[in-house]
Amino acid sequence: MIKQFCLCLIVCFMFTTTIAQNCQYSLKGKISDFHDNSSIIGASLQIVNSNKNTITNFDGSFEFKNLCKGKITIVIKHVACESKTISFIISKDIVKEITLEHHLEELEEVVVKSESKSESTSIEKSIKKDIITNFSDKSLGDALNTLSGVSSLNTGNTIVKPMIHGLHSSRLLIINNNVRMFDQEWGDEHAPNIDMNASDRIDVIKGANSLKFGSDAVGGxxxxxxxKYARKDSLFGSSLMSFNSNGFGGxxxxxxxxxxxxxxxxxxxxxxxxxxxxxxxxxxxxxxxxxxxxxxxxxxxxxxxxxxxxxxxxxxxxxxxxxxxxxxxxxxxxxxxxxxxxxxxxxxxxxxxxxxxxxxxxxxxxxxxxxxxxxxxxxxxxxxxxxxxxxxxxxxxxxxxxxxxxxxxxxxxxxxxxxxxxxxxxxxxxxxxxxxxxxxxxxxxxxxxxxxxxxxxxxxxxxxxxxxxxxxxxxxxxxxxxxxxxxxxxxxxxxxxxxxxxxxxxxxxxxxxxxxxxxxxxxxxxxxxxxxxxxxxxxxxxxxxxxxxxxxxxxxxxxxxxxxxxxxxxxxxxxxxxxxxxxxxxxxxxxxxxxxxxxxxxxxxxxxxxxxxxxxxxxxxxxxxxxxxxxxxxxxxxxxxxxxxxxxxxxxxxxxxxxxxxxxxxxxxxxxxxxxxxxxxxxxxxxxxxxxxxxxxxxxxxxxxxxxxxxxxxxxxxxxxxxxxxxxxxxxxxxxxxxxxxxxxxxxxxxxxxxxxxxxxxxxxxxxxxxxxxxxxxxxxxxxxxxxxxxxxxxxx
Amino acid sequence: MKTMKTIKLLAVLFISSFVITSCGDDDVIEDPNVEELITTITYTLTNGSDVVTLKYTDLDGEGGSDGTYAISGPFTAGASYTGSIKLENETESPAENITEEIEEEDEEHEFFYTSSLDCTFCSLVIDKTDIDGNGNPVGLETSLFFDTPATDGSITVVLKHEPSKPNDGTSADAGGSTDVEVSFNITVL
The missing domain is CATH 2.40.170.20 (TonB-dependent receptor, beta-barrel domain)
Known part of the structure; x- marks a missing residue:
């Protein structure tokens, strides 16, 4: 079936090329990095459904000659980049600058490397999803309390205020999904209003890498x-139920x-x-x-x-x-x-x-x-x-x-x-x-x-x-x-x-x-x-x-x-x-x-x-x-x-x-x-x-x-x-x-x-x-x- | 393009929130009335025509000026008095009678009276003569008997909110939270 379809497509393609006949156009261009405009050397270009291909030279440029009138599709590939597919309508000579996303890893990094720190020089500790799940029926302060250097100021056992190196309240910045929390954190008995279950990771930064969020992180x-979710079609989820003998709840x-x-x-x-x-x-x-x-x-x-x-x-x-x-x-x-x-x-x-x-x-x-x-x-x-x-x-x-x-x-x-x-x-x-x-x-x-x-x-x-x-x-x-x-x-x-x-x-x-x-x-x-x-x-x-x-x-x-x-x-x-x-x-x-x-x-x-x-x-x-x-x-x-x-x-x-x-x-x-x-x-x-x-x-x-x-x-x-x-x-x-x-x-x-x-x-x-x-x-x-x-x-x- | 529109819209919203909120800047905000405030406690003790009042007033509540005492006359040794207590909020006009609220919620309140007299072999007995719906004492009404003269002494009135009732008659045993705690200096002639 597929074979037949392909055959049919090739026949059609040949048919159109034979009609066009007009095959003296050229496509010239240059491929550069999206970020810094530097030339990308050695990127391969392939015209789909043909044997025409080329590789960019030392200054990132390429040329296809003897192109026929009509539509062509080019696939561009490079080792460190995502493949890119572009179509052109050829009716004259074309000069085109093409950019490639050279640092694709950056986006994936967030998905894959959950171990990474918020900044490489930062002194920090993280709590991963499994610990968050572990403390699902407790509070943010309870979960953070498991980290060294972090303690909590409590009012009873449910109102738990995190403390880093003995400092709390306005001296700690709490950033929830990139938003600095303002929930009247000044009081000793005011716990942060965060549902940990909504998060996937919690970092405690003890060091100095906090300027992006404020100048007042005396404590941390x-x-x-x-x-971030991978770019793919999927549907997934989870449900968690907990029961506790103390407090008879969950x-x-x-x-x-x-x-x-x-x-x-x-x-x-x-x-x-x-x-x-x-x-x-x-x-x-x-x-x-x-x-x-x-x-x-x-x-x-x-x-x-x-x-x-x-x-x-x-x-x-x-x-x-x-x-x-x-x-x-x-x-x-x-x-x-x-x-x-x-x-x-x-x-x-x-x-x-x-x-x-x-x-x-x-x-x-x-x-x-x-x-x-x-x-x-x-x-x-x-x-x-x-x-x-x-x-x-x-x-x-x-x-x-x-x-x-x-x-x-x-x-x-x-x-x-x-x-x-x-x-x-x-x-x-x-x-x-x-x-x-x-x-x-x-x-x-x-x-x-x-x-x-x-x-x-x-x-x-x-x-x-x-x-x-x-x-x-x-x-x-x-x-x-x-x-x-x-x-x-x-x-x-x-x-x-x-x-x-x-x-x-x-x-x-x-x-x-x-x-x-x-x-x-x-x-x-x-x-x-x-x-x-x-x-x-x-x-x-x-x-x-x-x-x-x-x-x-x-x-x-x-x-x-x-x-x-x-x-x-x-x-x-x-x-x-x-x-x-x-x-x-x-x-x-x-x-x-x-x-x-x-x-x-x-x-x-x-x-x-x-x-x-x-x-x-x-x-x-x-x-x-x-x-x-x-x-x-x-x-x-x-x-x-x-x-x-x-x-x-x-x-x-x-x-x-x-x-x-x-x-x-x-x-x-x-x-x-x-x-x-x-x-x-x-x-x-x-x-x-x-x-x-x-x-x-x-x-x-x-x-x-x-x-x-x-x-x-x-x-x-x-x-x-x-x-x-x-x-x-x-x-x-x-x-x-x-x-x-x-x-x-x-x-x-x-x-x-x-x-x-x-x-x-x-x-x-x-x-x-x-x-x-x-x-x-x-x-x-x-x-x-x-x-x-x-x-x-x-x-x- | 759509993002630009959203950003513009948000910018407008953001700026308008400044404008709207800064309008009220010059207004004098209302000073909230402290509704539950007890400013005045008056303990009136009557023996026929002999009336002694013990009064404490602190009109500005906690902080500010200190409270003032107004204590009339000495008590008479060997005499019985009937006492009645009145709590008011005099920052309202006319003064709010808080005693009525306590009468309504008498099961959740109790007064405690203690005394100390600077004399040998003397005693002051203060009995609560009223009861709440459960038959426990409340202490809005009292009877007192001064047996011998004393040059110096004090009566302390404590009002407990949500005490345990019945209790052994002491405020310590009753627990609860203290709504009133005032000591009056007295003399018995």
Whole structure:
């Protein structure tokens, strides 16, 4: 059949050529590289359905002679390029310049080499899809906690805030699908609103390669990535179900991806997570459940020349907060600290009562890129975020269902990046950013903790990557940022004039509007920041590399550091920002020696950070109200040093048995007052022994162990307060840290049907150890989680 | 071409968001009313024509100026008083009576009274005389008996929200969160 068809085609072809007869035309041309216009030598050209072929000469030129009138099709091939097919209508002599996409690997690289770093000189750690799956029913912070140098600041067990080298909140940039997250990250109990299940890889950048995203990555960068899909027609997806004995809940996650050979792709993902009250080793943690509903959608087009991506995600988080942590004043806090068990212990329940948090985060972006011949790649992105955070507390009467905090933060950004490669060794990125942000407190019958403000940011950067030779790479960048904050806020006039002396310090903020004991003000700030980054990679041999990073970061104070003013109900403390807080400047040095080898590998990474004007929130005294006394926490600025070392090891014991270990040691010093820094992670180490049998259903069994030592270096902010009931002074121990703990875990996983069906069984806190972690804000009230048995099924289709 | 259009459209949207939002810049935003604020606690103790009031007022809430006390007259030794407590938000006009809210939710609230007197072998007994729907004490109404004179002493009033009821009569056992905690200095002649 096919033979006949071909024969027929050839006959037809001959027929047309015989009719045309007119065969004295020529086609001349030159083939060059799309990027730098350099000539491509030795590319082969073949006219389809003929024996005419040629090869480009030393200057990339070629010529076909004696062409007949009519249509011809030429296939051009070159070793490092994608074949290209072009048709011409021959009716005269033609001269044509043809470009080939010489660096096709670049596009494929993202698909194939998932091991690659975001920048070659960057000091970073990655979490791959399998670990993300492993933590499918936990939070981003829990998954990152497995990396050395990364810890978390928790509120209970569901609100988990990642910390890199002891730094968190505004000091960490979280980049979600190339969008910098703005989800009111300033609060200690504000966890990032990210559904990990929507991502394919998460990078933690500890070093200095962050200028593209901002100048304020004092702590580091967390990059949550999606995946690029190969250009082929396919439809695939997966569904995951998990069940946990602790909290009697789990999650459901499904994703489906359709990709086309043309370059288009689309992905839809949804997840639902639900837990009831969790259990500590000895008691139920009443009101600690959660409910999350998340969805994400991607639509894009990928080709070498151009592409775009549209991304939208919505995260709905509802977190119950331990009932016992709701306290009225400092004496309630003393009672809580002194009692060994939480005040309220009830039967298991799925209900999420007050206090609770309810957060919705919308994130939308559109990104487009185009490559210009002989010039470079231009990327443009617009993104939009809305974060609505509602915190509910125990209230009286009609206000029971009204939150005490209701804030809406809207962020709009545009950014563009131009990447040029003047030669094979040099890559330059030049970019621009514009951002507008607005915070609107919604009426709650309370004075908002964060006032109305508008914030405008602009940034410019240039980053260069230079390959000095085969084994050495250099990276250097500089960035300028401009920020303007305009706030509108009512102050208590006694506080304004007397407590803080603002009437003399900031008379320009006053508007002249006074109502009773309240004064209306318009604080305005302008900041200019310069930041730099330097990176060096030296490959010592095939698997041993040395990385050296230096970074200068500047961080503008966030609104809570400037404007917080009032009772933070969920913390039973009065928090006060100060209008004279200035920016924070950090010099970061980090070195990493990495041996990438399955038999024996390691990463040894010491670091040193000098932070001038480090902004911290510390207890400064007591304020008496009609509700009794409250500790007052004030933001202040000191100079700080943070230094430490992260070590990771892997060793193959035999064919089936591997050992992994890590140690994180850190010291934080308040050099202004010669005190330890508050809330610094304690020394900790992890061990894991893993058995893996590829042949037997990919069976993997691992035992994990984690020890966190007691933090003995903490600033002592303990104080005495009068208990009016007993009329005696009582000691308020808010600083002392809980003792050392060790927990063990067991993980068994297996895959059937060529990996289409995966099972996993985890036992967390195997021995049901009761312990408290000093970086948990609820450590005064209750223990951490007890034993949990977790079962997961994943189906790939 | 289509991408260009989209970019243009987005640029327009972006710029217009600046314009729209910057309009309201010069407006004075409303200072939200603090609705649940308790500014004033008045404990009125009556023995016939002998009326003693213990009052604490903090009109600007937490921060700002300190609260003020207004304590009338000494108590009379050997006398019984009936006490009644009133909570108000005086930043509203007329002042909001919060005692009514507590009466409505009396199962979720309880007052606790403690005292210390600087005298030997003297005591002050404060009894709660009202009960909630479950038959547990509330403490809006009280009776007191001062047995001997004291030159110095104090009465502390604590209001707990969501205490465990019944309890052993102490605020520590009741738990819950504290809505009011005020100590008054008193003398008994």
């Amino acid at each position: 960068l967390i990059v949550v990535r999606g995946k 999650n459901l996650n499904s994703e489906i991806i359709k990709s086309y050979k043309s370059g288009y792709y689309t992905k839809v993902q949804m997840s639902y997570r639900r837990f009831g009250d969790f259990k500590a080793a000895d008691y139920s943690l009443t009101n600690s459940g959660l409910e999350n509903i998340n969805a994400s959608f991607r639509l894009g087009y990928n080709s070498y020349l151009k592409g775009f991506e549209f991304y939208y995600s919505q995260v709905n988080n509802k977190f119950a907060i331990l009932k016992s942590s709701h306290i009225g004043n400092v004496n309630d806090l003393v009672t809580a600290i002194n009692s060994l068990e939480p005040r309220v212990i009830k039967e298991f329940s799925f209900s999420i009562d007050n206090p609770k948090q309810s957060i919705i985060h919308h994130l939308g972006k559109i990104e487009a890129y185009k490559r210009f011949q002989g010039f470079g790649k231009l990327t443009f992105q617009y993104d939009f975020q809305v974060n609505r955070r509602r915190e509910f507390d125990l209230r009286r009467g009609d206000l029971k269902n009204t939150p005490v905090i209701d804030l809406r933060l809207v962020t709009n950004s545009i950014q563009s990046d131009l990447q040029v490669k003047p030669n094979d060794n040099l890559k330059l990125n030049i970019g621009f950013l514009g951002r507008f942000q607005q915070n609107n407190p919604i009426s709650t019958g309370y004075r908002p903790l964060i006032p109305n403000f508008d914030k405008f940011d602009m940034g410019l950067y240039t980053i260069g990557n230079y390959s000095l030779n085969e084994s050495t790479e250099l990276n250097a960048g500089i960035r300028y940022d401009f920020s303007k904050i305009k706030a509108r806020k009512w102050y208590n006039i006694t506080d304004w004039n007397e407590t803080y002396n603002y009437d003399e310090l900031f008379p320009e903020f006053e508007t002249g509007t006074i109502a009773g004991v309240r004064i209306f003000t318009k604080p305005q700030y302008t900041f200019h920041n310069f930041s730099t980054g330097l990176g060096l990679l030296k490959k010592i041999n095939d698997d041993l590399s040395l990385f050296i990073n230096y970074g200068l970061a500047n961080r503008v104070p966030n609104p809570s550091e400037l404007f917080s003013d009032g009772l933070h109900h969920s913390a039973a403390r009065i928090e006060k920002g100060l209008l004279n807080i200035n920016k924070e400047t950090a010099n970061k040095f980090i070195v990493s020696m990495e041996r990438n080898n399955n038999n024996f590998g390691f990463v040894i990474s010491p670091y040193f950070k000098k932070i001038n004007g480090f902004i911290q929130l510390i207890p400064v005294g007591i304020s008496t109200t009609i509700r009794g006394a409250f500790p007052v926490y004030e933001y202040n600025q000191i100079d700080a040093e943070i230094y430490g070392i992260d070590i990771d090891l892997n060793k193959k014991i035999n064919n089936r048995l591997d050992y992994y270990g890590s140690i994180s040691l850190l010291r934080g010093k308040n050099t202004s007052e010669n005190l330890p820094l508050i809330n610094m992670p304690a020394a900790n180490f992890n061990n894991k022994l893993m058995y893996f049998n590829e042949e037997f259903k990919q069976l993997s069994i691992s035992i994990t162990h984690k020890t966190v030592l007691q933090q003995n270096r903490f600033p002592d902010y303990n104080f005495f307060t009068l208990d009016p009931v007993t009329q005696q002074d009582v000691f308020v121990d808010i600083s002392s840290t809980p003792p050392t703990y060790s927990i063990f875990g067991l993980n068994i996983s297996s895959a059937f049907n060529e990996g289409k069906l995966q099972f996993e069984l985890n036992v967390e806190n195997l021995f049901n150890t009761s312990y408290r972690e000093h970086l948990n804000r609820l450590r005064y009230f209750a223990d951490e989680l007890g034993r949990n048995i977790n079962f997961k099924i994943k189906i790939n289709y």
